[in-house]
Amino acid sequence: MKVAKFGGSSVANATQIKKVGEIINSDPERKFIVVSAPGKRNDNDFKMTDMLINMGNAYIQDESYEEYYSIVMERFKEIIEGLDLPSSLIAEVEHTIKSTLVQDVDDNLKMDSIKALGEDNNAKIISAYLKELGLTAHYINPKEAGILLSDEPGNAQILPESFAKLYSLREKDGILVIPGFFGYSNDGKLVTFSRGGSDITGSIVAAGVEASLYENFTDVNSVYSVNPTIVDNPKEITVLTYKEMRELSYAGFSVFHDEALIPAIKAKIPVCIKNTNNPEAKGTLILAERELNGQCVSGIASDTGFCSLYVSKYLMNREVGFGRKLLNILEDEGISFEHAPSGIDDMSVIIRESQFTPETEETVIMRINEELHPDTVSLQRGIAVIMVVGEGLVNTIGVAQQATSAFAKANVNIEMINQGSSEVSMMFGVQAIDMDKAIRSLYNAFFD
Structure with a gap:
């Protein structure tokens, strides 16, 4: 049936x-x-x-x-x-x-x-x-x-x-x-x-x-x-x-x-x-599963309408609960997040711009400053997310190098990379105005 x-x-x-x-x-x-x-x-x-x-x-x-x-x-x-x-x-x-x-x-x-x-x-x-x-x-x-x-x-x-x-x-x-x-x-x-x-x-x-x-x-x-x-x-x-x-x-x-x-x-x-x-x-x-035919990348997808909330604080990695407190502030304001790549002293949270009104932005940044005492906090709008997707990514050497080379060839700056949280995708954040030319370059790298 x-x-x-x-x-x-x-x-x-x-x-x-x-x-x-x-x-x-x-x-x-x-x-x-x-x-x-x-x-x-x-x-x-x-x-x-x-x-x-x-x-x-x-x-x-x-x-x-x-x-x-x-x-x-x-x-x-x-x-x-x-x-x-x-x-x-x-x-x-x-x-x-x-x-x-x-x-x-x-x-x-x-x-x-x-x-x-x-x-x-x-x-x-x-x-x-x-x-x-x-x-x-x-x-x-x-x-x-x-x-x-x-x-x-x-x-x-x-x-x-x-x-x-x-x-x-x-x-x-x-x-x-x-x-x-x-x-x-x-x-x-x-x-x-x-x-x-x-x-x-x-x-x-x-x-x-x-x-x-x-x-x-x-x-x-x-x-x-x-x-x-x-x-x-x-x-x-x-x-x-x-x-x-x-x-x-x-x-x-x-x-x-x-x-x-x-x-x-x-x-x-x-x-x-x-x-x-x-x-x-x-x-x-x-x-549910498919045979890999030597082509590690299946598709390249993209979407606009994101913003990146960046928070930096020296020795953040030693401060127990910092990430939880940051995400709790977003939860209190009714904001869900899409991605949260982090380093030892900084953390970025990717959010749909539709959730982050100017009024919400003012409230969130004020609370972060008052409650977390960061060295830097900023919000960058106009971000596009590009996903390189394929079951073969996790076991294929050099895919990240191919992708970053494609961005460089298109003269597009990568604002953010999130690799490793998914076995089948790599995510890149770029300026929305650069999205189309980045995608064309990635397509040439992986399919042409």
Whole structure:
């Protein structure tokens, strides 16, 4: 039994959904189908979830929401009519949206229910279309499926008891179409994952039903070894390990939400990334282990939007608890950190800039000075993180030298190196303005 998850671009309109129908019909092992909300039909289009959020915010703030509502309904109507489905389905979607808007719950829960309308209605539409194709298909609500989540609107986490409940879906007949992105708390509240959470649902369902394969259909033939907007015609990656994909997705690879693979990883379910528009392409297979073919680096990923908090104090290494106290200050201010490389007299903490507002910066630096009495404390913004990723890194001599030489050749200064904390990656911090040329030089070093 396979689980197939179709992303927003794969279900953006009737034309795309017809392709989805052909893909499902072509393989009887595709029993569990997880769908996203309609995505962009072109570069200038909108995502359904974004429009639903606009509608929800306007309704909750008692502002005019009718324009957003009309756009949402017109989009669903266009899909339903394009698939030649009964008009009664349009009325059903309309009723669902209106009843969600007027439900008597607090604003956070109401917003979660509104955000989930894209996935929920799309799953009903796709299930109806599969029936029109002559397939035995059923829409399965996440509550019926057994997707139980923590009571954290907008950032819910899967509860362990979900997996046993999901396993019972194997006994149901036909194709089961499940909306992604949301589930229910133990007391019946609809709650959503963070954005991109349909990938998480797909991975959870795959783990729960113990699928033979989890297929994630998107709009690319495979994962590329580097961002194709930075390097022309980069090499495709045919096989990756879970660890490699996790590192790559963290550092800006947009194929997967960076939490998405965790349930599949734990259950050791193989994952294959496929292209809805070219389903015959081999795609990228993600496994627990893979054979090393002499190429130690699998991919190069990057992301901007970081800052580096630098603290220096003579004999820091002899001061018991210094690092803990520094991180406690960040915890008190509600800031999580990404990396924390250190030396004997200094320590850097890499933080997402979005967490570090000017007000927070002032408070944190004041507390560090007052409580830790450092020699130096400073914050550097505009940092990009570059990850060189590959299972062969730990056992290959000279990789770090190759990488640093590539930075030197590109005339890019390395602000920070973090190597050794992961067996499959090396992390470099550079100025964001230097990121693209550094990546091109690294690609030439490792792939050309």
